[in-house]
Amino acid sequence: MTLAVFLAIMALSLGIALWSRRGHGQQGARAFFTASGQFGAVLFFFLSVGETYSIASMLGFPGGVYAGGDAFVLWFFGYILLACCCLFFLGPWIWRAGRLYGSATIPDFFRDHWNSRALELLVAVTSIILLLPIGTMQFTGLRLVLGGLAPEARPLLLTGAAGLLCFAYVVIAGLRASAFVAVLKDVLMMGSILLVGGLAIADWQAVPTVAQAAAPAVAATPPDMVFAISTILLQAVGFTMIPQNWAFLFSARDPQAIRRAQVAAPLYMLMFPLLMATATYAQGHGIVPAQPDYVFLAVAEVLLHPAATGMVMAAVALSGLVILSSVCLAIGPLVTRNLAPGLSSAGQQRWSRWVVAAFLLLSLLSAEGGGTLMARLNNLFYFGVVQTLPGFIAALLLPRVPVAAVIGGIVVGDGVVLALWLGEVPVGGLNLGVIGLAANIAVLAGVTLLRPRVDGRSVVAAMKAGG
Amino acid sequence: MMRGWPVLMGLVLPLALILASALLVPDDAPRLLGISLANWCLFACAPITAVLLAVCHRRGPPA
Numbered sequence: 350m351t352l353a354v355f356l357a358i359m360a361l362s363l364g365i366a367l368w369s370r371r372g373h374g375q376q377g378a379r380a381f382f383t384a385s386g387q388f389g390a391v392l393f394f395f396l397s398v399g400e401t402y403s404i405a406s407m408l409g410f411p412g413g414v415y416a417g418g419d420a421f422v423l424w425f426f427g428y429i430l431l432a433c434c435c436l437f438f439l440g441p442w443i444w445r446a447g448r449l450y451g452s453a454t455i456p457d458f459f460r461d462h463w464n465s466r467a468l469e470l471l472v473a474v475t476s477i478i479l480l481l482p483i484g485t486m487q488f489t490g491l492r493l494v495l496g497g498l499a500p501e502a503r504p505l506l507l508t509g510a511a512g513l514l515c516f517a518y519v520v521i522a523g524l525r526a527s528a529f530v531a532v533l534k535d536v537l538m539m540g541s542i543l544l545v546g547g548l549a550i551a552d553w554q555a556v557p558t559v560a561q562a563a564a565p566a567v568a569a570t571p572p573d574m575v576f577a578i579s580t581i582l583l584q585a586v587g588f589t590m591i592p593q594n595w596a597f598l599f600s601a602r603d604p605q606a607i608r609r610a611q612v613a614a615p616l617y618m619l620m621f622p623l624l625m626a627t628a629t630y631a632q633g634h635g636i637v638p639a640q641p642d643y644v645f646l647a648v649a650e651v652l653l654h655p656a657a658t659g660m661v662m663a664a665v666a667l668s669g670l671v672i673l674s675s676v677c678l679a680i681g682p683l684v685t686r687n688l689a690p691g692l693s694s695a696g697q698q699r700w701s702r703w704v705v706a707a708f709l710l711l712s713l714l715s716a717e718g719g720g721t722l723m724a725r726l727n728n729l730f731y732f733g734v735v736q737t738l739p740g741f742i743a744a745l746l747l748p749r750v751p752v753a754a755v756i757g758g759i760v761v762g763d764g765v766v767l768a769l770w771l772g773e774v775p776v777g778g779l780n781l782g783v784i785g786l787a788a789n790i791a792v793l794a795g796v797t798l799l800r801p802r803v804d805g806r807s808v809v810a811a812m813k814a815g816g
Numbered sequence: 817m818m819r820g821w822p823v824l825m826g827l828v829l830p831l832a833l834i835l836a837s838a839l840l841v842p843d844d845a846p847r848l849l850g851i852s853l854a855n856w857c858l859f860a861c862a863p864i865t866a867v868l869l870a871v872c873h874r875r876g877p878p879a
Contacts, residue, residue, distance in 0.1 A: 422855055427834040430862055434827045437869050441879040550849060574838065581834065604879035612869045618862040622851060629850025 354659030355498055355666070358537070362530050362667060363517060369529035370522035378694040379453045381523035382682045382701075383599035386448075392528055393601045394610035397436075398617050399531025400597055401429065404490035404669035407538065410621065411628035412642035419625070424577040424584075426621055431585035437611035439589045441604030442745055446808050447595065454679070455595050455737060456687040462744045462808070463752040471756055472737060473687035475763065476592045476679075479733045483676045484712025487669040488512070490642070492716055494665045497646055505717055511670060512709045518674045519681075519705050523698075524600055527674045534671050537664035539620065545645065545661060546623025548652045549630035575778035583782040587735030593679035673712075677705040729770065732782035736762040739790050747797070748805035754796035762789030822876035830865040837861060 380387070388396065413421055446452070450461035455476060460469035488508050495507035518526040588594065601607045624645065630636075631644045638647035649661045681701030685692055692700060736759045743750040766785035769776065776784060806814075818824075837857035845853035 419852060419855060423834075423838050423858060426858055430834065430865055431827075431831055434830050434865065434869065437826055437872070438823065553849065577838065578835065581831070608869075608873050608879045612866060612873050615862040615866040615869070619859070621862075622849075622856070622859045625851050625855070626849045633850065 350655040351659040351662065352498060354656045355663045358533075358660065358663035359514060359666070362533055362670075363514065365529050365533055366518045366521045366526035369525045378682070378686070378697040379451065379599075381698050382453050382678055383447075383596045384524040384528060386600070386602055387525070388528060388600045388606065389602050390606040390609040392532070393597070393606045394613055395532045395535050396524075396528040396597045396600060397610050398535055398614060399527070399671045400594060400675055401432075401614075402538065402617070402620075402668060403672040404487055404494075404665060407542075407624070407665050407668050408490055408493065408642045408645055411624045411645045412640070414625050414628035415631060415638075415644040416641035420573075422621075422625070424580040426618065427577070427581040428584035428588070430615055430618060431581055432588035433611050433614040435585050435589050436594075436598075436614075437608055440598050440601075440607040440611065442808070443589065443595060443598045443741075444601055444604050444607060445812055446741075446744065447599045449808060449811060453596070453599065454682050454686060455590070455592050456683065458595075458744070459737070459740060459755070460687070463755065465752040465756075468752055468756055469687055471759060473683050475733055475736070475759070477683050477688075479730050480592060480676050480680055480683075481708075481711070482730065484673060484708055485715040487673045487676075488712050488716035491666060491669045493640065493643055494646065494662050494669075497643060497650075498659075498662050505713075508713055508716065511666065512713050515670050515673045515677065516706060516709055518670070519677045520702055524596060524675070524678050527671055527678065528597075528600065530667065530674070531671045534664065534667035535617075537660060538668055539617075541649070541661040541664040542620045542623050544657065545649045545652060546620075546627050549627050549648060550623075552634075552652065553630065573778050576780060579778075579780035579783045583735055583780050583786065584731045586738055587731045587782065590734050590737045590741065592683065592734075593675040596675070596679055673709075677708060680708050681705050729766070732766040732770070732780075732785055733763055735782055735786055736766075736789050739786070739793050743793065743797075745808045748807045748810060749801040749803075750793065750797045750805070751800055751802040753800065754793045757796050758789040758793035761792045762786060822872040826869050826872040826876075829868055830861060833861045833864060834858065 410425065413425075446458055446462075450458055452458040452461065454473070456469040456473040459472050460466065488511070491511045492504050492508050495502075495511065496504055499507060518530055522529075598607060601610075627648050628644055631638070631648050636644070636647050636651055638644045646658075646662065646665065649658050653661065681704050682697065684704045685697040685700045689700070739758055739762075740750075740755040743755065762785040765788040766781050768774075769781050769784060837854055837860075841852075841854040841857050843852075843854070847853070848856060851859075
């Protein structure tokens with residue numbers, strides 16, 4: 350019964366992806382990758398939250414609470430909440446900057462603003478390296494869900510089928526398919542969390558608390574405030590510079606749609622107390638999952654009818670697939686527009702399919718192999734992704750910043766972070782990305798003072814001048 | 817009114833609320849549903865932030 354419901358929902362998601370392309374059969378490359386300017390506030394909201402809450406939110410958050418206590422909750426919840434505010438203010442400007450140059454990717458914008466192929470390549474290569482681990486992380490989560498659904502099946506077959514489904518979303522309608530499947534995913538995700546969390550709370554007193562040696566108690570360890578504050582700030586601003594987030598920002602019909610969606614976005618976060626209550630319910634009621642990250646599904650299996658459990662598992666799987674498809678749609682154009690320029694619109698879409706297939710295969714095999722390297726690289730994600738922020742702010746406001754300053758800033762910022770991280774240098778609990786960002790800004794300012802650009806124009810000035 | 821009030825209301829105030837929930841709530845406060853009072857205060861920041869952003873959207877300059 351669980352499997353039947355799960356498969357029915359997966360089939361429904363494929364049907365929705367097919368339906369999403371009606372009236373948009375022949376799309377240009379920019380429309381395919383970014384659904385440029387097609388989404389109003391409601392669809393943009395679903396795509397936005399679909400991109401934010403991955404399989405890590407549904408499985409990793411309660412798993413982290415179950416395994417390690419609640420010390421990480423402050424920075425994890427804090428940065429996502431503050432990211433809504435950052436997107437509220439910066440999102441409309443990213444949209445305008447993209448509209449000004451007709452950009453589909455971050456490197457498109459940097460290339461056109463500074464007329465620099467070297468800067469385009471630098472931003473494209475670092476973006477691709479930083480995005481690679483996300484695929485592995487999603488497949489690792491999918492492996493956990495699908496393994497629970499069909500324990501006797503070979504995991505590679507199950508994750509392979511999930512990879513094929515994701516590939517189908519991408520090929521069918523590009524970002525439009527991701528957005529429409531995200532609506533299904535978000536409805537199921539919220540429904541699942543309300544159902545499991547609500548039943549856990551309703552059952553809180555009904556079942557006597559079981560003392561279980563195997564179930565770790567909630568640790569009341571206070572968070573490291575230096576790390577928490579620096580991480581909240583860095584990741585909140587870094588969130589605005591994530592390559593696939595630029596794609597969904599470009600999908601908005603106008604800047605007002607972005608703002609309206611971000612006003613509602615924090616309300617979606619009310620799922621976190623329910624996820625946390627689910628983890629503490631498992632601890633207090635003797636539910637011991639095979640792995641900490643399976644705790645949400647383990648509670649669902651105990652409390653729900655098998656059909657409803659199938660729905661919950663489908664919601665978790667879709668949360669991984671939606672992010673995966675968005676990352677595919679970010680990596681595809683990074684390769685076919687920025688690494689290999691000169692392809693026609695149709696050529697970009699055709700070659701992107703091969704890039705996406707290769708990315709999915711690499712991610713799948715990496716997850717099967719344990720994903721150790723990718724897990725380490727994933728730690729660098731926000732450290733690296735935020736390094737384009739000083740350049741973007743400079744593009745918006747500072748016409749005298751030369752391209753050498755932006756390139757130097759990114760190289761030094763990434764280099765400092767990498768050196769500190771590899772050398773395991775103690776920095777007093779400060780998030781390494783903040784140190785890299787400070788080095789980046791110092792280089793950007795220093796080079797600008799030494800060799801200011803003379804013929805530059807900021808995005809804001811260009812907007813005021815009417816493009 | 818001050819020109820930068822939307823940034824104060826929509827960015828600085830939510831950050832201050834997040835930090836206040838961690839710094840001002842005592843560690844030994846009672847738990848509800850296994851969740852500490854500090855974390856309940858943190859979770860309460862989400863709807864408050866939504867209201868603050870709504871005010872910025874309605875009363876602030878256009879996007």
